[in-house]
Amino acid sequence: MTAANPPAGVPDPDFHERLTALAEKRMAAGEVYGEAAADPVNLPMIRHWAAAMGDANPLHTDAEAAAAGVHGEIVAPPAMIQVWTMPGLAGPAGRPESAGSPIDDVLAALDAAGYTGVVATNCEQTYDRYLRLGERPVPATRLTGLSGPKRTALGEGYFVTWNVTWYSEGERVAEMLFRVLKFHPGERKTTPDTRQPYPLGPAVNDDTAFFWEGVARGELRIQRCADCGELRHPPGPVCPSCRSAGRTYVVASGEGEVYSYVVHHNPPIPGWETPFAVAVVQLPEGVRIVGAVVDCAPAEVGIGMPLRVTYRQKDDNLILPLWVPRET
């Protein structure tokens, strides 16, 4: 929905929902087997790879040394696991394990919506055992995550995560988690490490800094008088009950409910897509706080609706405490 800032420059307002539905379908489908390695594990490919990577371990290339070693024969370097099942040039370039996999159409949908940029952000491999010459591992891919749209230094994009498991001779031999960011290259900034500054940042001073420092740490802090213990939001420099300037805070539970709310339609608000909902949230701690309600259709917001706080990065310097529906 709105406050999560649907993709800029994407004309289709339903894109996010369609993409999410597609991803959910693919995730539900679970593991999908791909083609077995085109060539069996073989010495020439190991030799080339080891030379290119500077891997001089004789266990991978020297039959005699290998015979005397722990394996008793030549084994492939575990990190080569992707190499065996990488499709040739005819396959989908840059998407090694995706041929016929459940991630293809998710990535294609992102391409079609303008998220044509791609950068790998995570690759974590774990190995169960070494592959021996002659084995033909089979990859199986499952889509495990889709998140976004998120504003990143490269532009707005979605993170797509999948897992590949390789099997050989009926057992698992290796596993890999792979994550890419698919982004809108048009949004790339001249200085790639800074986001567009959020236009509606708060003023912060000595009386309110503790709140925003808390938000940056994922804490919703409520000012508490160090002398009489009274909780107060919005905070201020002097306790109106006992005149104490001694201030501390409590960390709120992060739960609340809608006390009142609005749905903003007009005029346009910088940094927000209309319509969006904003609520006065009653906290169980006894104070109220104002925040936008996100991850739910504005029409679903109502007085009494249970909420949970969430933290959303608005630019390099600002995280805002927003609210999402809470299951009860």
Added chain:
Amino acid sequence: MVSFSGSTAVAGIGATEFSKQSGRSELRLAAEAVFAALDDAGLGPSDVDGLVTYTQDANDEIAVAREVGIGDLTFFSRVHYGGGAACGTVMHAAMAVATGVAETVVCYRAFNERSGRRYGRPDPGLGGAPSSLGLEMSWHVPHGLMTPAAWVAMFARRYMHVHGATSEDFGRVAVAMRRHAATNPAAWFHDRPITLAEHQASRWIVEPLHLLDCCQESDGAVALVVTSAERARDLRRTPALITAAAQGSGAGQMMMTSYYRDDMTGLPEMGVVGRRLWEQAGFGPEDVQTAVLYDHFTPFVLVQLEELGFCGRGEARHLVADGGIEIDGRLPVNPHGGQLGEAYIHGMNGIAEAVRQVRGTAANQVADVRNVLVTAGTGVPTSGLVLSAG
């Protein structure tokens, strides 16, 4: 207690035309309105020794004095808090006159609010500075809650929830105001009444407020001449005596966003104003024949009727549904059409209407007017007046 009740009066009123594009500077609008008010009173610039306006007005007192040809000033003051200042300008002027600080004070408000800076538009600078106001705004603006309609809508939603009011109840206020404006030649919406169905069909601004719950935006200026009641009686016009004048702010007060009080269904600051007015006047709501209630957004007209004692809490919708705020109703409200119908001059045009009602010269004249209540901006620290026939 020293009281200035009845010792001062509004002796002259003046205004420019109300438009969407005045085509001239705000200072020129101010000067034109001041000239018109002085002409109405039968006074000249040299009679003026005091000027009062809003802190939001862009025309300094000295600039207006230069343009109009006013010489020495012994009193000049500004009233804060947006449209909440309206009746406060008259209160400051009356206090100055009653205490002898000045003899004749002109209150003015002039702006190109439609063709220039529009208050209904979001201003990203609102939460930018670490002033007390900037910090207050910083709890709301970052969440996109930053227009007057949105701030009022938050109160309106809670009011609906607690009292069972509906969008149609708000709509009936708009319909009544536009009906009044339709027969006021000075109103922007002269001859253009609306129906409740049109109100309901108008687009959302900020739910639960439709477009037709929000007052228009206007270019224009209004000025008022305040002097002693004694002097006013010798001037051209029937004086509108200042029977009561008050400012008010409530506990936990904020600018448009007092969401942290125990209750969000009232306007405690208007309650403060109302109590002071009735106390000074020596009578109550039953003794006013018409009221000019600040109507930038319809829901707060209902809340004001309750805060000022015209009906009980949560009952204003019944008063409105029965036609109670129309010209022939129990309490005709805004016979000129209010800011929804006549013009949005930050409440100053409402004071001029109250003076006309007292004089008996209004376009939609209410019968036998002895006392008129006027209020200023709602949701902010505010002010009010009771004006009476001499």
